[in-house]
Each structure stands twice: as structure tokens, then as C-alpha cells.
Amino acid sequence: MxxxxxxxxxxxxxxxxxxxxxxxxxxxxxxxxxxxxxxxxxxxxxxxxxxxxxxxxxxxxxxxxxxxxxxxxxxxxxxxxxxxxxxxxxxxxxxxxxxxxxxxxxxxxxxxxxxxxxxxxxxxxxxxxxxxxxxxxxxxxxxxxxxxxxxxxxxxxxxxxxxxxxxxxxxxxxxxxxxxxxxxxxxxxxxxxxxxxxxxxxxxxxxxxxxxxxxxxxxxxxxxxxxxxxxxxxxxxxxxxxxxxxxxxxxxKGVKYLGIGPSAHSYNQEARQWNVANNAKYIAALQKGEIPAEEEILTEGNRLNEYIMTSLRTIWGLDLRMIEKIAAGASPDLVKVAQEYFERGWITQKDNIIYLTPNGKLYADKIAAGLFF
CATH class of the missing domain: 3.20.20.70 (Aldolase class I)
Incomplete structure (x- = not known):
């Protein structure tokens, strides 16, 4: 989908x-x-x-x-x-x-x-x-x-x-x-x-x-x-x-999407691309049959950090099995770094999934940044 x-x-x-x-x-x-x-x-x-x-x-x-x-x-x-x-x-x-x-x-x-x-x-x-x-x-x-x-x-x-x-x-x-x-x-x-x-x-x-x-x-x-x-x-x-x-x-959840129009972003799970944020340049490029976009190929670290940032914000939480799927051997390092946030009561864990606590939601960006690889 x-x-x-x-x-x-x-x-x-x-x-x-x-x-x-x-x-x-x-x-x-x-x-x-x-x-x-x-x-x-x-x-x-x-x-x-x-x-x-x-x-x-x-x-x-x-x-x-x-x-x-x-x-x-x-x-x-x-x-x-x-x-x-x-x-x-x-x-x-x-x-x-x-x-x-x-x-x-x-x-x-x-x-x-x-x-x-x-x-x-x-x-x-x-x-x-x-x-x-x-x-x-x-x-x-x-x-x-x-x-x-x-x-x-x-x-x-x-x-x-x-x-x-x-x-x-x-x-x-x-x-x-x-x-x-x-x-x-x-x-x-x-x-x-x-x-x-x-x-x-x-x-x-x-x-x-x-x-x-x-x-x-x-x-x-x-x-x-x-x-x-x-x-x-x-x-x-x-x-x-x-x-x-x-x-x-x-x-x-990291599903693929296509962004159409000036400044729109697209994602296909391997790379991101974004269109020029200028109406005249966007129109001129399409009139010439060109896609006015830049692209960034996602590294393993990019994909890890993006998953951490997006998943932790949600009710579905951060699944350590997904961390392992992106980079084998990465989840123990993440859990080790996360220990500080467990102790502060900002995150909790059930089975393989880490969730923000209500208090932790006040610090979501700080926690995500602290867990980045």
C-alpha cells in the first residue's frame, strides 16, 4: 500500500x-x-x-x-x-x-x-x-x-x-x-x-x-x-x-508515499526526494518534461534514526525487532542508551516494544535525539 x-x-x-x-x-x-x-x-x-x-x-x-x-x-x-x-x-x-x-x-x-x-x-x-x-x-x-x-x-x-x-x-x-x-x-x-x-x-x-x-x-x-x-x-x-x-x-509507519507539487516530499523506503519550493521553477521544469526534485539515498543510520523518531511518537511504539531488521545488533545499544529515560520514567517497555509514558510525551524530541545512532 x-x-x-x-x-x-x-x-x-x-x-x-x-x-x-x-x-x-x-x-x-x-x-x-x-x-x-x-x-x-x-x-x-x-x-x-x-x-x-x-x-x-x-x-x-x-x-x-x-x-x-x-x-x-x-x-x-x-x-x-x-x-x-x-x-x-x-x-x-x-x-x-x-x-x-x-x-x-x-x-x-x-x-x-x-x-x-x-x-x-x-x-x-x-x-x-x-x-x-x-x-x-x-x-x-x-x-x-x-x-x-x-x-x-x-x-x-x-x-x-x-x-x-x-x-x-x-x-x-x-x-x-x-x-x-x-x-x-x-x-x-x-x-x-x-x-x-x-x-x-x-x-x-x-x-x-x-x-x-x-x-x-x-x-x-x-x-x-x-x-x-x-x-x-x-x-x-x-x-x-x-x-x-x-x-x-x-x-x-514508514509506508511509501509520493509527493506531488512544489516543495512536496516523497519516500520509497530507500530514498527521499523533495521538489523545488518555487512555483515558477516547478512549472518551468514540468513544462520541459523534468522532475524538479533532489534526492537523498538513505543510509542505515538514516533509516534507524527515522524509525526511532517516527515510531516513538506513536501509540504503536518503537519495536526493537524493527531496529534489528534495519541493523543487526543495534537493539542492545539502543536499550543501553535508553536506560536513562527508563529511570526518569519517560519511557516504558512491554515485550519488544518501547513506549513513551505520559510524562515522556513532553520530551519526545529530546528522547528521540538521545537515541539516534
């Missing part, structure tokens, strides 16, 4: 914290769509004929595409690949795009999962982030989508930024629970270089993020999700039992 990711690099306006590749101009949308279709065709052999289990439209804001444009991309994929009849097909969307007309049109496509970027239900927070939508719009669009027949919905929330008190964070979570969505993705606000937020902080126009606040709100999040019966199946992701994001879960 395998997945396909489509990067649509357009947004109405730039969120202050975002460092993904995007453009706020739709001037070259038609040319880019044509280039995407060409890349799908030229990359048809990348996945070695494996059945496509998931298709994911990310960005940017792929909900800016029309239903016809989305159908054209999906149709091109189905002509060139074997796509599972129950494939998960996800569209990332902003609340302001999901009016009744758009939702009705999306119901005529094969898209069966919506990922809605809510981030907060508070208008002042959304303004601080430079989001387009309002809080009540976010709540209303989820209800509209449900009324229109979309049951598989995930929403995004952000925590750990100066305006978000613990009381407001709890209210955001309560609103999500009231909406009865099966999946929630949550992210601590991070300050990435070359973003507007980084510039504001460097110029003292905004305070720096508070790591202690983020940690405390992460604990509040875990407690609230557990109380509501959600599974914490990956550091940033929670779902009602069994309602995992199949596409993202496959990333963490």
Missing part, C-alpha cells in the same frame, strides 16, 4: 506563524494545476505499482481549488494507479471556504475526509495569527459539513501562544468536543525562521513563546482528551477509537 500527497501552494493571506511553501497570488494557478497533472503522469512508476490507500490534498489551502479541479487531479491519479475502493481522500480546508455551495460541490467528488484549520474559536486569537476566518465561522462550517454528510472530519487547534490562557484553551477544547468530530490535531505554537511571527518577536513587537505554558497546556490537552475517550495515537493527534488519519499514520 502507498499514499499520494498533493501540495497546493496557494492561500488567501499569510498566517504569521506559517513557514510552509505558499503564495498569496493565484496568478499562475492554471499553469500550476497543469504542472501537477504532468508530474502525476511522469512519477507514475515511483511507487512500483503499489495500491494507493490514501490521497491527501495539503498546502497552502487546497480548498481554494474548485470541485472540478479536484476531480481532475483525482481522476488522473485513478487512471495511472490502482486506487483502493475505500481509499481515504482528505482535503485540507479553511472554514471561510466551506460554504454550502462548496460543500455541496465537494460531495460530488471522491473526497471523503475534511481537515479543517480552525486553530482557535476566539476572534482575537485568529486576528493575532492573521487567519481569514472568525470563530463563529469555524463552528458553523463544521456543522454545515456534518449536515452535508461529511462524517470523517478532523480539526486543527494551536496552543502555547501569549493570548491563550488556560481557561480559553479549555473552552476551545470544549467547543471541539461539542462538535463531536472523530479526530483532532493539535500543535504547540512554534516560531519558525523567516516568518512574520519571528520578525515580530525579534523586533520586540511580540513576546517570545513560553515553553512552560506550552507544556502545561499540552498536559491539559492530554487529560481532556483522555476524559472524553480519545486515543492519543501520535504526539499531535487524537481520535475516537479507530478513527486514525490513515494517511498520516502511514507516514509514521
Amino acid at each position: 502507498a499514499g499520494i500527497y498533493i501540495h497546493i501552494p496557494f492561500c488567501k493571506q499569510a498566517c504569521y506563524y506559517c513557514d510552509f511553501h505558499f503564495s498569496t497570488s493565484l496568478k499562475y494557478k492554471d499553469e500550476l494545476l497543469e504542472a501537477v497533472l504532468k508530474e502525476i503522469s511522469q512519477q507514475k512508476n515511483y511507487l512500483d505499482g503499489e495500491t494507493i490507500e490514501t490521497i491527501y490534498f495539503g498546502g497552502g489551502t487546497p480548498s481554494l481549488l474548485t470541485a472540478d479541479e479536484l476531480n481532475l487531479i483525482i481522476g488522473t491519479i485513478t487512471k495511472l494507479h490502482v486506487v483502493n475502493s475505500n481509499a481515504e481522500i482528505t482535503l485540507e480546508a479553511n472554514p471561510d471556504d466551506l460554504d454550502n455551495a462548496k460543500l455541496k460541490a465537494l460531495r460530488q467528488t471522491n473526497i471523503n475526509r475534511l481537515s479543517i484549520g480552525i486553530q482557535s474559536f476566539f476572534d482575537e486569537d485568529l486576528l493575532w495569527m492573521n487567519r481569514v476566518h472568525k470563530g463563529d465561522e469555524a463552528e458553523a462550517c463544521v456543522k454545515r459539513a456534518q449536515d452535508m454528510g461529511f462524517e470523517n472530519i478532523t480539526v486543527d487547534l494551536i496552543y502555547g501562544y501569549p493570548l491563550l490562557t488556560d481557561a480559553k484553551w479549555k473552552q476551545n477544547l470544549d467547543k471541539v468536543f461539542a462538535l463531536d468530530v472523530p479526530h483532532v490535531s493539535t500543535y504547540s505554537m512554534t516560531v519558525e525562521p523567516r516568518t512574520a511571527l519571528a520578525s515580530f518577536i525579534s523586533k520586540k513587537k511580540q513576546p517570545a513563546m513560553d515553553d512552560q505554558q506550552s507544556a502545561e497546556q499540552f498536559v491539559l490537552l492530554m487529560d481532556a482528551m483522555q476524559t472524553r475517550g480519545f486515543e492519543h495515537y501520535e504526539i499531535s493527534n487524537f481520535c475516537k477509537p479507530g478513527n486514525y488519519s490513515r494517511h498520516n499514520a502511514n507516514y509514521w
Whole structure:
């Protein structure tokens, strides 16, 4: 099985914290769509004929595409690949795009999962982030989508930024629970270089993020999700039992995927490749029949470290048998180095699998880095 990711690099306006590749101009949308279709065709052999289990439209804001444009991309994929009849097909969307007309049109496509970027239900927070939508719009669009027949919905929330008190964070979570969505993705606000937020902080126009606040709100999040019966199946992701994001879960399980579009990444278990993060260069290359990508062949150490980093973040844990499969004789070394984290109560082991404890989830990146080969 395998997945396909489509990067649509357009947004109405730039969120202050975002460092993904995007453009706020739709001037070259038609040319880019044509280039995407060409890349799908030229990359048809990348996945070695494996059945496509998931298709994911990310960005940017792929909900800016029309239903016809989305159908054209999906149709091109189905002509060139074997796509599972129950494939998960996800569209990332902003609340302001999901009016009744758009939702009705999306119901005529094969898209069966919506990922809605809510981030907060508070208008002042959304303004601080430079989001387009309002809080009540976010709540209303989820209800509209449900009324229109979309049951598989995930929403995004952000925590750990100066305006978000613990009381407001709890209210955001309560609103999500009231909406009865099966999946929630949550992210601590991070300050990435070359973003507007980084510039504001460097110029003292905004305070720096508070790591202690983020940690405390992460604990509040875990407690609230557990109380509501959600599974914490990956550091940033929670779902009602069994309602995992199949596409993202496959990333963490090391399943092959093909990335289409500017800045998109691909992985075939032996190498990684990534497309140029420039719309004009991407379009020009595809017009000449070229794939505008760089490639890195993964060494044994790369594959070990990647498995450690991804597996440890999940409910499925780090399997020492997989470590041995990648590199014979490596697991005793890993267990030896991990002893410090066992003693601190950050990890635990059952049979051959190492898991993060609830306290260890606060230090996931630190633990993974400490176990790298």
C-alpha cells in the first residue's frame, strides 16, 4: 500500500506563524494545476505499482481549488494507479471556504475526509495569527459539513501562544468536543525562521513563546482528551477509537508515499526526494518534461534514526525487532542508551516494544535525539 500527497501552494493571506511553501497570488494557478497533472503522469512508476490507500490534498489551502479541479487531479491519479475502493481522500480546508455551495460541490467528488484549520474559536486569537476566518465561522462550517454528510472530519487547534490562557484553551477544547468530530490535531505554537511571527518577536513587537505554558497546556490537552475517550495515537493527534488519519499514520509507519507539487516530499523506503519550493521553477521544469526534485539515498543510520523518531511518537511504539531488521545488533545499544529515560520514567517497555509514558510525551524530541545512532 502507498499514499499520494498533493501540495497546493496557494492561500488567501499569510498566517504569521506559517513557514510552509505558499503564495498569496493565484496568478499562475492554471499553469500550476497543469504542472501537477504532468508530474502525476511522469512519477507514475515511483511507487512500483503499489495500491494507493490514501490521497491527501495539503498546502497552502487546497480548498481554494474548485470541485472540478479536484476531480481532475483525482481522476488522473485513478487512471495511472490502482486506487483502493475505500481509499481515504482528505482535503485540507479553511472554514471561510466551506460554504454550502462548496460543500455541496465537494460531495460530488471522491473526497471523503475534511481537515479543517480552525486553530482557535476566539476572534482575537485568529486576528493575532492573521487567519481569514472568525470563530463563529469555524463552528458553523463544521456543522454545515456534518449536515452535508461529511462524517470523517478532523480539526486543527494551536496552543502555547501569549493570548491563550488556560481557561480559553479549555473552552476551545470544549467547543471541539461539542462538535463531536472523530479526530483532532493539535500543535504547540512554534516560531519558525523567516516568518512574520519571528520578525515580530525579534523586533520586540511580540513576546517570545513560553515553553512552560506550552507544556502545561499540552498536559491539559492530554487529560481532556483522555476524559472524553480519545486515543492519543501520535504526539499531535487524537481520535475516537479507530478513527486514525490513515494517511498520516502511514507516514509514521514508514509506508511509501509520493509527493506531488512544489516543495512536496516523497519516500520509497530507500530514498527521499523533495521538489523545488518555487512555483515558477516547478512549472518551468514540468513544462520541459523534468522532475524538479533532489534526492537523498538513505543510509542505515538514516533509516534507524527515522524509525526511532517516527515510531516513538506513536501509540504503536518503537519495536526493537524493527531496529534489528534495519541493523543487526543495534537493539542492545539502543536499550543501553535508553536506560536513562527508563529511570526518569519517560519511557516504558512491554515485550519488544518501547513506549513513551505520559510524562515522556513532553520530551519526545529530546528522547528521540538521545537515541539516534
